[in-house]
Amino acid sequence: MARYTGPKSKIARKFREPIFGPDKALERKNYPPGQHGPSKRRGKQSEYSIQLTEKQKVKYTYGVLEKQFSNLFKKASAKGGIAGTNLLQLLEARLDNVVYRLGIATTRSAARQLVSHRHILVNGELVNIPSFSVRPGDVIEVREKSKSLEAITNSVAGRTINKYSWLEWDSKNLTGKFIQFPDRESIPENIKENLIVELYSK
Structure with missing residues (x-):
């Protein structure tokens, strides 16, 4: 599918x-x-x-x-x-999810597109595979030529304080670090x- x-x-x-x-x-x-x-009867x-x-x-x-x-x-x-x-x-360690969590993109689908379109580097190397597994210590950054992209600048501008303890973020250089795998209590999804x-x- x-x-x-x-x-x-x-x-x-x-x-x-x-x-x-x-x-x-x-x-x-x-x-x-x-x-x-809402009136439809739905079976157990x-x-x-x-x-x-x-x-x-x-x-x-x-x-x-x-x-x-x-x-x-x-x-x-x-x-x-x-x-x-x-x-x-x-799932949280997927590159597209990490890009989303860092605030580089406003949604996971937008993050997936940024990765696929070659705007993201991992440890200085270009990675265009959204499902790429990020490991503790990996540095994720926006490619230099892509830092002026409107989608990225708007997303980063709307970013609040770092909400996720397993990630670090450098707003000046648009660089993030995957510190560790999150514990279950830290993952906000229901x-x-x-x-x-x-x-x-x-």
């Missing part, structure tokens, strides 16, 4: 969460989409359906395709510790990763 490019508000309403950022449509219609609106979800929905929500949130997600889960399971936490840490672990354990 190709990456989803349809209406984002529709997906946000499906999960009843602003997974793509603030959404006025979701605020007005905080119920799943459909021709019958099965355990499998709840688990699958949670996995889909995470995939949409981080912009990950099915095969990528499956491979990440295998990698998370192979590591020591809690598989669900490992999975979220691997995700029940235990449901995903249960789904893959079947």
Whole structure:
């Protein structure tokens, strides 16, 4: 399946969460989409359906395709510790997500585009693969020729204080550092990763 490019508000309403950022449509219609609106009777979800929905929500949130997600889960399971936490840490370490968290882009999809269009360096080397895994100590920066791009300057200008303890940011040089993998409590997304672990354990 190709990456989803349809209406984002529709997906946000499906999960009843602003997974793509603030959404006025979701605020007005905080119920799943459909021709019958909020009055439609919706049957009780099965355990499998709840688990699958949670996995889909995470995939949409981080912009990950099915095969990528499956491979990440295998990698998370192979590591020591809690598989669900490992999975979220691997998702947070994706280059497009790190660019978004640093405030270089306002959304993950915009960050993915910046990486793909060769505007981002990792440790001084050009990397144009959004799924590239950043490691602790890696330095992420905006390419010199790209620092004047309006999309980047506007995003950085709207950036507040550093919200994430696992990242460092140098606003003068548009340079960030991935200090460490975040602990579970530091990741702000409303995700029940235990449901995903249960789904893959079947």
